Amino acid sequence: MPVRSVRLSVAALLGACLTTAALAAGPALTLRGDVATTRGLVQDLATAWTKSGHGKVDVQPFNTASGLDALRSGSADIAGSARPGNGSAQESGLVFTPVAWDGLVMITHPGNPVSNLTLKQLHDIYYGKITNWNEVGGRSEPMHVYAVASPGDGVEFSLRKLLFGRGNQPVAAPRLYVNTAKLEEAVTLDPKAIGVTTLSRVAGNRKVKMIRIDGTAPSVSTVASGSYKLYSPLYLVTNPNSPHAAEAQAFVDFAKGDKAAAVVRRDDAVPYNAGSALAAADASRRAEILAAVGARAVPQQPSAPSAAPPVAAPGATYASRAAIAPTSERTAEAKRALEDRRAKAAEKASLKGVHGEATTIDAAAARGPAFAKVTASATVKPTVAKPRTYKVASGDTLSSIARAHAVDVSDLRAWNHLKGNELKAGQVLRLGER
Structure with missing residues (x-):
């Protein structure tokens, strides 16, 4: 056989092999979603997927809303989300598949002396009742509560659902960021800051301090056991009408499988299938949290993107x-x-x-x-209102007195010309203006 013919045959054979390999690997997939799910965990899953002989996954971390929008529009094949579907018409055709359990972690600056919060204190911080660190054992300085601006952000939605019974609860967080990555960066620079992210995002990050909740530190083991109450599933979302729906579903199945479990654990999360006890206890756990904070579950009502948040707090x-x-x-x-x-x-x-x-x-x-x-069934004639007062008892604090009488700590200080938090038993405090 002529040398030229041999070269052509070898080239044709190599070309056929490469084409067969490309077809076996499948098309490249685009995955977009919230930083908590995609940056780290899903990126590592995508690497493992490719190394297993599948196609490439282009991971684009940003936020939940952008991922779901891209999935609906067809510019992404998969979305990452730290929350389930919200029941809206826009999300009704999407499939949310849980692939891991992650801890919802409150973070602050390492220089902040506060290391523990109760569920009730955390609820009241987001509700706007607690506004100074000295009300939870810290320094006398205002709290800077940070949050992600998007109302549908997965981490924010999941935390508010736990604390308030609904994910769209408005909170007292005037410092807003585009995603949890930017929020984390801001917390590293502000000793007065507090915000929420996920365990898989900040485990081992010494630039932030994770806060214990009711004395329990967030960790893979405390999430897996359910002793750390603020945990939530991470989801991969697919669109059955996507041109690459079959390949996208194959990636989701891979992310739930045994090969991916080691990747999930390495990224400080718990494989979803390994957390069957967490799923079984979810309803009772949510009820326990709501009872601890004095709230109740509210049915989630889908709202238009432009609708104003409910004025509940x-x-x-x-x-x-x-x-x-x-x-x-x-x-x-x-x-x-x-x-x-x-x-x-x-x-x-x-x-x-x-x-x-x-x-x-x-x-x-x-x-x-x-x-x-x-x-009233008869004429009501209230007595003439007099300035209210309260006599301080042993063990009282400004915050406990404020909560008991539905006033703000800052108002108590102003009405009584107090500069600090020291109180004496027998001291009489005014509970209103003169």
Whole structure:
């Protein structure tokens, strides 16, 4: 056979082999999603997928909303999400598959002396009731609560669902960032900061300090055992109508398999299939958290992207709206709601004497921050309101007194000309302006 013919035959054979290998590997996939899921964990899964003889996965970390939008539009084949579907029409056709369990971790600057928070304290921080670090055993300085700006961010949504019973709860977090990576960077520079990210993101990062919750430190072992209560699944999301739907599903199946389990553990997460006890205990765990913080689950109502968040926590809503658009009508509405709430609380407290039949207070309103609705079957004549006072008892703190009388710690200081937090048993405090 002529030399030229031999060369052509070898070239043709090599070309056929390469084509066969490319077809076996499948098309390159694009995966976009939240930083908590994609940067680290999914990137390592993508590397393992490729090394196993499959195609390449182009991982694009950003945030949950961008990943789901890209999946719907067809510019991504898979999305990474730290939350389940929210029940909206936009997400109804997407398939959310849990692949790992991760801890939701509160972080602060290493120089901050606070190392532990209770679930109730964490709830009140996000609700806007606790605003100074000295209320949780720290220095006398304001808290800088950081959050991700997108209302559908996976980490924020999952934490709020645990603490408030719904993922779209507005919170008092005026410092907003595009994703958890930027939030983490900000926390490393601010000793007054607090924010949420995931264990897989910050385990071993000495530039931030992870805060214990009810005395339990976040770790792979405490998440796996369920003793650390703030844990949540990480999801890979697919679109059955995608041109590469079959290949995308194959990647998801790989991420749930035995080969990927070692990768998940190496990235400080728990393989989803290894956490069957966590899934079984999920409902009771959520109920336990809500009972600890004094909240109740609220059915999630899908809302249009442009809809305003519900004004359920006036202090939190006003703080977050003021940071975004201080002169807007929504901010003004939130401010009015906050002022109205405080006025109602003061009026309720002053209604100590009533002529005629006794008034009744709506029980549901009495359990939460909503306004109490007072009804009477006879004419109600409240006594003349007098400045309220409270005599300090042993063991009292400014924060405990403020919570008991529905006032702010900062107001207590102003009304009583206090510069610090020291109180003496027998001291009489004013609970209102003169």
